[in-house]
Amino acid sequence: MDRALAPDVRWRLQSRRLVPVVLPLVCVIALLIWLPGWIQPSVSRARIRTAVVTTGSIEAVITASGTVVPEVERVLSSPLDAHVLRILERPGATLKQGDPVVALDVSESTLALETLETDLEIKENTQAQTALDLEKSLAELDGSIEVKQLELELARAKHAGNLQLSKEALVSEEALRQSELALNQARIELAQLREERRQTQRSTDLQMGGLALERTSLRREAAEARRVLELATTKSDRNGVLTWVLAEEGVLVPRGEVIARIADLSSFRVDATVSDVHASRIQRGMAVIVSLDDRVRLEGTVSEVYPTVENGSLRFTVTLEERSHSRLRPSLRVDVLVITDRKPRVLKVKRGPFADGTGERQAFVIRGNRAVRADITLGASSFDELEVTSGLNEGDEVIISDMRDYLHAAELKVRN
Numbered sequence: 001m002d003r004a005l006a007p008d009v010r011w012r013l014q015s016r017r018l019v020p021v022v023l024p025l026v027c028v029i030a031l032l033i034w035l036p037g038w039i040q041p042s043v044s045r046a047r048i049r050t051a052v053v054t055t056g057s058i059e060a061v062i063t064a065s066g067t068v069v070p071e072v073e074r075v076l077s078s079p080l081d082a083h084v085l086r087i088l089e090r091p092g093a094t095l096k097q098g099d100p101v102v103a104l105d106v107s108e109s110t111l112a113l114e115t116l117e118t119d120l121e122i123k124e125n126t127q128a129q130t131a132l133d134l135e136k137s138l139a140e141l142d143g144s145i146e147v148k149q150l151e152l153e154l155a156r157a158k159h160a161g162n163l164q165l166s167k168e169a170l171v172s173e174e175a176l177r178q179s180e181l182a183l184n185q186a187r188i189e190l191a192q193l194r195e196e197r198r199q200t201q202r203s204t205d206l207q208m209g210g211l212a213l214e215r216t217s218l219r220r221e222a223a224e225a226r227r228v229l230e231l232a233t234t235k236s237d238r239n240g241v242l243t244w245v246l247a248e249e250g251v252l253v254p255r256g257e258v259i260a261r262i263a264d265l266s267s268f269r270v271d272a273t274v275s276d277v278h279a280s281r282i283q284r285g286m287a288v289i290v291s292l293d294d295r296v297r298l299e300g301t302v303s304e305v306y307p308t309v310e311n312g313s314l315r316f317t318v319t320l321e322e323r324s325h326s327r328l329r330p331s332l333r334v335d336v337l338v339i340t341d342r343k344p345r346v347l348k349v350k351r352g353p354f355a356d357g358t359g360e361r362q363a364f365v366i367r368g369n370r371a372v373r374a375d376i377t378l379g380a381s382s383f384d385e386l387e388v389t390s391g392l393n394e395g396d397e398v399i400i401s402d403m404r405d406y407l408h409a410a411e412l413k414v415r416n
Contacts, residue, residue, distance in 0.1 A: 041406060042413035043371065043399075050366060051350035053396045058348050058387050060341035060380035062281060064316075066272035066290065068332040070263035071323060073243065076101060076234045078253040087249055095236040101245060101260045102234045104253075120218040127211040134204040141197040148193055152186035155179070240264045241330070263330060267323035270300065272336040273313040281340055288318050291335040291383065292327050302338065337383050346379070347388040352400025355386060362407055366397040371412040 082104040089101050158179050236242075244261040246253070253259055270290055274282060288300040303319040318336060320328075355361045358378045364371040376391030392398065406412055 041409050042415050043406070044415045048399050048401045048414075049352060050397050051352065051400045053347055053349050053388060053392045053394055053398060055345060055347055055394050057342065057344045058346055058380055058385055059339045059382045060343070060387075061289070061337040061339055061382050062274060062278050063383070064272045064274035064336040064338060066270040066318065066334045066336040068268050068328050068330060068334060069271050070240075070265060070330060071267040071269045072264040074236070074238060074240065074262040074264065075258050076236075076260040076262065078104065078234075078255055078257050078259050080104070080255050081252070083252050084246060084249050084259075087245060087247075089242050089245065091242055091244055093242045094240075095242055095262060096239050097236060099236050100234065101236060101242065101262075104234070116218060116222040120215065120222055123211060123215045123218055127208060127215060130204065130207055130211060134200070134208070137200050137204070138197065141193060141200060145190065145193045145197065148186065148190040152183070152190050155183040155186040158182070234259060236262050238262065238264055239266070243330075265330070268325075268328045268330075269303075269320060269323070270318040270334060270336060271315065272318055273315050274336075274338070276309045276312050276314050279309060279314045282314060282316055282338060287339040289337040289339065289383065290318060290320065291337065292332070296325075296327050298322050298325060335383070341380060343380060343387065347392060347394060348385045349388055349392070349398055350400055351381070351384050351386055353402035354398070354400045358386070363391075364399040364403055364406070364412060365392065366399065366414065369414050369416075371399055371414050373407070373410050373412075 084102060085105050086103040087101075088103060089095065089099070095101070161179075240262045242260060243263045246259050282302065282305055284302050284305055286302045288302055290298045290300055292298065298320050299322075300318045300320040302316055304317040306315040354363055355378055358381055360375065360377050363374055363376050365374050374391050377389045379387035379389045381387070
């Protein structure tokens with residue numbers, strides 16, 4: 001006869017019949033509970049960068065690219081038409097004042113200098129001979145004048161004696177007249193000698209002056225030729241670095257042609273370029289910040305704006321306040337920030353890939369463990385900050401990483 005099953009056996013039998021029905025039902029319920037969380041996009045906090053909206057001043061800037069160049073670059077040119085004998089230094093060499101750079105062939109100039117020096121010696125000899133001739137002529141004339149003065153005194157004494165004798169009727173009228181004529185003749189001859197001496201002195205002075213001018217001119221020509229010869233071995237006139245020099249020896253270089261360039265590394269400037277879109281906004285005198293790296297920034301001023309646009313770029317020059325900063329190097333690439341406006345008190349947030357410009361943008365704001373998409377408006381931009389004109393409040397934490405792949409979602413889950 002049949003016996004009743006034990007309770008534990010009945011329970012096992014019932015459990016086996018319920019499992020195929022209950023288990024799928026539990027899975028469906030669990031799926032309905034967890035599915036929304038699985039479908040909602042999420043980001044890991046460790047993989048995003050955030051920034052807090054703050055209040056403060058901001059400087060609107062135009063970003064340009066720049067290159068550090070020496071403020072002064074000395075150009076050495078050929079002082080004469082000559083062949084290059086030797087290139088004594090190569091680009092990159094550090095020079096001191098007086099160091100030779102290029103040696104030129106100066107044989108023709110040396111011959112010309114010797115000719116000038118010979119002509120100068122001849123002219124000096126001519127001047128000395130003329131001076132001796134003058135002294136001789138003047139000495140002869142002085143002797144003749146002294147003799148004539150004695151003759152005049154004698155004629156004056158004789159005529160005075162005849163006048164005395166004429167009063168006593170002891171001399172004839174004819175003798176008196178002859179003595180008077182002799183006295184007048186002596187006076188005239190003495191005056192002529194004195195005039196001749198004066199004319200001789202004047203003529204010789206003019207001749208000596210002409211010789212002196214010729215000698216001075218020859219001296220100047222010789223000094224210039226000597227100076228050119230000294231420059232023929234072109235020397236650096238300052239401490240610096242040789243940036244360029246003629247590449248070939250033996251070539252003929254005409255007078256005035258550039259043969260070397262020497263940069264003075266004691267002070268620098270920045271040559272910058274910016275898109276021609278901003279051409280009308282760049283003006284002389286505008287304040288500039290030159291960023292060498294994340295830590296070193298130098299202040300400066302736009303000193304020159306070139307009038308032409310080349311290849312879609314405008315060139316301008318920046319004069320630095322610290323022209324001799326230790327971090328400045330020739331050809332160093334830098335970021336140049338031209339300050340166009342300053343706003344004293346605005347909402348601002350740190351720059352990041354989340355915004356590729358100003359105007360209306362979308363950003364994600366952290367709310368607890370969620371990131372909520374918000375429509376924002378960005379205004380002025382500086383090198384590392386953006387002005388927030390609407391859509392955010394002070395203290396909001398904003399994701400500044402690139403979030404373009406999530407802009408379709410209104411909300412994100414932030415995973416720790």
